[in-house]
Amino acid sequence: MSVPPTSPSHRATSRVARRTLLGAAGAVAAGAVITPTVMATTDDSEPAATSQDDAGSGTTTETFPRTRAEAASGEAPVEAAFPIGYIGVAWGGTDETTGGGIRLRGADGDQDAWKPLGDGGCSVANGGGVLIAADQAAGYELKAPDGATGLRSLALDTRHGPHRKVQVPTDPTRVRGVEYLSRAAWGADEKLRFKADGTENSPTAFYPFQTITVHHTAMANDDPDPAATVRAIYQLHAVTNDWGDIGYHFLIDEEGRIYEGRYSGDDGMPAHDKDGKVVTGFHVGGFNSGNLGIALLGTFTEQGPKEPAREALTRLVRALVRLHGVDPQARVTYTNPVNGVQKEVSEISGHRDWMATECPGAVMYQELDRLRTSVAAARR
Structure with a gap:
């Protein structure tokens, strides 16, 4: 049921306007949680916002598919009017996926075997839903996890919807020399951050x-269209989970x-922000502010990331620890600035160091010492 990826999702060239390189900043403060309360709008009719602080930077108009979504509730079979790329599943009553399952149905009516919902990754551990790749299915059926209430789901197509135009800066953008794709360059629809009345669902706090x-997204490896997956994660986090935005500060694909x-x-x-403070994300419930989250696309429970992803993670973390002037091999006391709660963690930790979760996968978690050593060696 797979189809070739669409070209807008495979922009290998990094494009953004914000190229300010901040000097080293001290690392002292804290982490809090933002709890949004209202669903964000999903209107994609206007171009996504983009920043243009570099006076010499130009922009080019690119097209991205508008995300199409159909919501459903309960376990009854669901059909969609578009090829389903991803299915978001959310529920109350438990943060476990045990007993839950899904089976997909192709356009020819054939049904796949039941499959478990998986460990749910970061989102479920933080009180959100699970995102499942659906391989362009025509429909699906769900089994609720044991003890779950209020089962709901969302069929998503982030690859084939009507085009929307986005202004994307032509120059590559870098974080202290490390190239990255801006929100505009991977097709983020900035309207998802806002409520129906036009107010921002989760205003930025620094x-x-x-x-x-470090996290993994607990999704399929060998992803043919990682930018489409990032857009699906964004939709799940911002709208389904009602967080108002994607939960991570950076994501890295297998390439x-x-x-x-x-x-x-x-x-x-x-x-x-311009002073070097970190925007509060939604990746470690209860310990978010001052805690910068990086997610590797894929599942690394039984295998590690591919070498390009491993190298990109090392480059990015090296740039960040240099920016903030910290020791990547240190143990630190994290202090929540809202309630003063403290936790002893490594300067570079895994999601499971903060709460009960498999994230970032057993194999990736074992690689964190290697990451710390590699980053520290480059600083000498």
Whole structure:
């Protein structure tokens, strides 16, 4: 049921306007949680916002598919009017996926076997839903996890919808020399950050940097269209989970492309404000502010990331620890600035160091020592 990826999702060239390179900043402060309460709008009719702080940077108009979504509730079979690329599944009553399942139905009416919902990844651990690749299915059927209430789902197409035009800067953008794809360059629809009344669902809040947390997205490896997957994660986090934005500060695909995540304004570099403080994301419930989240696309429970992704993660983390002047091999005391709760963690940690979750996968978690060593060696 697969189809070739569409060209807008495979922009290998990084494009953004925010190219401010901040000097080293101290790392002292804290982390908080933003809890949005209202669903964001999904109107894609206008171009996505983009920043243009570089006076010499030009822009070019590119097209991206508008995300199409159909919501459903309960376990009854669901059909969609478009090829389903991803299915978001959310529920209440438990943060476990045990007993839950899904089976897909092709356009010819054939049904796949039941498959488990998986471990759910970061989103479920943080109180959100799970995102499942659907391989262009025509429909699906669900089994709710044991003890779940209020089962709901969302069929998503982030690859074949009507085109919308986006102004994308022509020059590559870098974080202290590390190239990345801006939100505009991977097709983020900035309207998803806003409520129906036009107010921002989760207004940006900034705190001094403290730590870096590594995640995996717990989705399929060998992804043929990672930018489409990033757009689907964005939809799940911003709208289905009602967080108002994508939860991570950066994402990295298997080929080593780095994607800008959480919106941080138009006057600083990604994930930061002009003073070098970190925008609060939604990746470690209860410990978010001052905690910078990087997610590797894929599942790394039984295998590690491909070498390009591993190298990109090392480059990005190296740039960030240099920016903030911290020791990548240190143990630190993270302090939540809202309630003063503290936690002893490594300067570069995995999601499971903060809460009960498989993230970032058993194999990737074992690689964190290698990451810390590689980053530290480059600093000498």
